[in-house]
Amino acid sequence: MxxxxxxxxxxxxxxxxxxxxxxxxxxxxxxxxxxxxxxxxxxxxxxxxxxxxxxxxxxxxxxxxxxxxxxxxxxxxxxxxVPSLTAARLEQLSQARLWVEPELAARAAPHVDAALVKRLRDLDAAVDDALKLGDVDAYMTANHDVHFAIYERADAEVLLAMAGGLWLQIGPFMRVVFGRVGADGLVADRHVEAVEALKVHDAEGARRAIAADLSEGMDKMRAAVEAGR
Amino acid sequence: MxxxxxxxxxxxxxxxxxxxxxxxxxxxxxxxxxxxxxxxxxxxxxxxxxxxxxxxxxxxxxxxxxxxxxxxxxxxxxxxxVPSLTAARLEQLSQARLWVEPELAARAAPHVDAALVKRLRDLDAAVDDALKLGDVDAYMTANHDVHFAIYERADAEVLLAMAGGLWLQIGPFMRVVFGRVGADGLVADRHVEAVEALKVHDAEGARRAIAADLSEGMDKMRAAVEAGR
DNA sequence: TTCTGAAAATTGTGATCACAGTTTGCGGTG
DNA sequence: CACCGCAAACTGTGATCACAATTTTCAGAA
Missing domain, CATH: 1.10.10.10 (Winged helix-like DNA-binding domain superfamily/Winged helix DNA-binding domain)
Structure with missing residues (x-):
């Protein structure tokens, strides 16, 4: 050559x-x-x-x-x-998410309009569909899209980037939940509550709904990681 | 090189x-x-x-x-x-620091020993010296060292990296404080309180001291940025 | 069979070049 | 003097090569 x-x-x-x-x-x-x-x-x-x-x-x-x-x-x-999944990493990542993401949701609340509410409902429907079908990739994508459609409305570039980085790091952990407990383990989320709060510009309600959503999801991840030791 | x-x-x-x-x-x-x-x-x-x-x-x-x-x-x-210094960026950076750094201080408290306390006192003395001399570079370095000598003891790699990233982004803001209000604007900090709390493994006391330290410093930065518009 | 050690393959790092966009500088024209 | 236009300089990006340090492979000795 x-x-x-x-x-x-x-x-x-x-x-x-x-x-x-x-x-x-x-x-x-x-x-x-x-x-x-x-x-x-x-x-x-x-x-x-x-x-x-x-x-x-x-x-x-x-x-x-x-x-x-x-x-x-x-x-x-x-x-x-590729970083391995340790309980310590998951714990810190969880705590960080539990601070930034509810904050972003609260900041987004004042700027929510009807178009966004509609989009969020469509996206959440996609989450439910993926869950019913057991389509892991589709679920991960749709779930991500719901959260970040909200966060992007917060007009907080720095915090948004932090949230993005945290999702990237926690992605592999989310996967193990599916690997170990199956799609059935994730049937419930708090997206509907979050959207309802956002619709009426209830910042604290949105904060609480997202916090609860994360909290429940992360409990499952912790259980899955501990079970896999 | x-x-x-x-x-x-x-x-x-x-x-x-x-x-x-x-x-x-x-x-x-x-x-x-x-x-x-x-x-x-x-x-x-x-x-x-x-x-x-x-x-x-x-x-x-x-x-x-x-x-x-x-x-x-x-x-x-x-x-x-180089990113420019906007009020919005400073506000988000401040809020993020105000969450991670006190958390790191609290996590460090249980692991503090006499050697670290001594080192912190030495480093804090260097901060005071730099302040008296008006040596900006020395102050920035010493101040950084005090904070991260504490944070490194937290055994929380993920949060430590977050804090490091935030300092890097907020560095230029710190500079404008010196540029506009002079070294005199920063004579007081809460390092002594923080070290006292850490010495007796008082996690909440350390959290409060660091939060107060950041809070005061960031108020000055905000004032400097607003004055420079 | 198990251990040893040297050759071969693989790795990250740095240098250098080519290329296509973009910006800058400067000349001439009106 | 103001404006246009084009060439030169500069920019990030990608490819390719060289090199030292590992890691892997495998033949030969015990």
Missing amino acids: SPASTGSQRRPLADSLAVHDQVYEAIRQALINGRIAPGVGVSLRSLAAELGVSPMPVRDAVRRLVAERALAINPANKRLS | SPASTGSQRRPLADSLAVHDQVYEAIRQALINGRIAPGVGVSLRSLAAELGVSPMPVRDAVRRLVAERALAINPANKRLS
């Missing part, structure tokens, strides 16, 4: 997403969906080969994921791995 | 810190110290030239800083800049 013939056609890429962003999203989803199991090692080249890109954009994406603590880097040999 | 000549001699690097980590630390300090003013644009090559390294490790460091929101990236033209 001569250096000149290493074609590898380039992309216009002006409007489209950069490759490293696509790679980031791909790895992110793989982590949340549990396609890359916690504890196992990964490498830049193996990820690159799997995604059909050069190691360069993978390197960028991985740096970002490491900074967000969705990937861990062994300080001794500098090798990459 | 040696100038990046085309000779490109390599380092041993086994035990020593990687170049991109040194670059990260250098930019980090420059941001916190306000040597790179908020709002202005930077570029990979200009930073690389300034630090005497190739653009590659700068790219890695910048990715990390962007993920930590210490640098911002313009989505339109993808150019880098």
Whole structure:
């Protein structure tokens, strides 16, 4: 293979997403969906080969994921791995979520309009459907969308980013709930209560509903993690 | 760091810190110290030239800083800049700190020993010295060290990382306090109270002392930011 | 069979180049 | 003097290579 013939056609890429962003999203989803199991090692080249890109954009994406603590880097040999699920990590992540997310819901309440209420009801219906069908990926996506459709209305960029980072880190934990207790373990959530509170701009009601929703979900995660020791 | 000549001699690097980590630390300090003013644009090559390294490790460091929101990236033209100091950002950052940091102090309380108490007193003395001398950089460093010497004892890696990220983002705000009200504006802190509480393993006392310390500091930052509009 | 040790493969890191957008600078035109 | 237009410089992105440090593999000795 001569250096000149290493074609590898380039992309216009002006409007489209950069490759490293696509790679980031791909790895992110793989982590949340549990396609890359916690504890196992990964490498830049193996990820690159799997995604059909050069190691360069993978390197960028991985740096970002490491900074967000969705990937861990062994300080001794500098090798990459997926953080493993420990009770201590879950506990801290839970506590942090339990502070930021209700806060975001409360901040969103004043800015909620009829269109958002409708969208939230549609999204929540999608959550219920996914639950009935036992479609794990669809559930994870829909559940995420419900929460962040609310949080985005809070007009609090910094807190929103914190919440995003926490979901990314807790994604693998959510997966183990399905793995161990099945979809039946998650039939109930507090989305309806949250939407009702938001509809009438009841900030404290929204805060309480989201707090209860998280609290119950996280109890199940804790039980699943402890059962799997 | 040696100038990046085309000779490109390599380092041993086994035990020593990687170049991109040194670059990260250098930019980090420059941001916190306000040597790179908020709002202005930077570029990979200009930073690389300034630090005497190739653009590659700068790219890695910048990715990390962007993920930590210490640098911002313009989505339109993808150019880098230092986030500007807005009241909304300060408010959210403050609220987040006011939750995590007292929590870390409370968690640390049970694990405090005599050696740590001594170290904290030494560090706090350094804070007072820097204040008397009006040495801004020394104050920022010493103040950071006092807080994180406590937080590291909490045995809460996730929350500790959150606190670190928040300090990085709020660093430039701290600087404006000195810029506008001078070192005299910060003569009082609640470090002594915090250390006293920690010494007797009083978690709630430590929580309150740290909360008060942050609260007062952030009031000054808010005033400085508002005055500078 | 089990241990040993050297070769081979794999890893993260850094340098350098190519390329396509964007911004900047500067000349000429009205 | 003000405005336009184009070229040069600069920007982030991606590819490819080189290198040192691991880790893995496997043949040979006990």
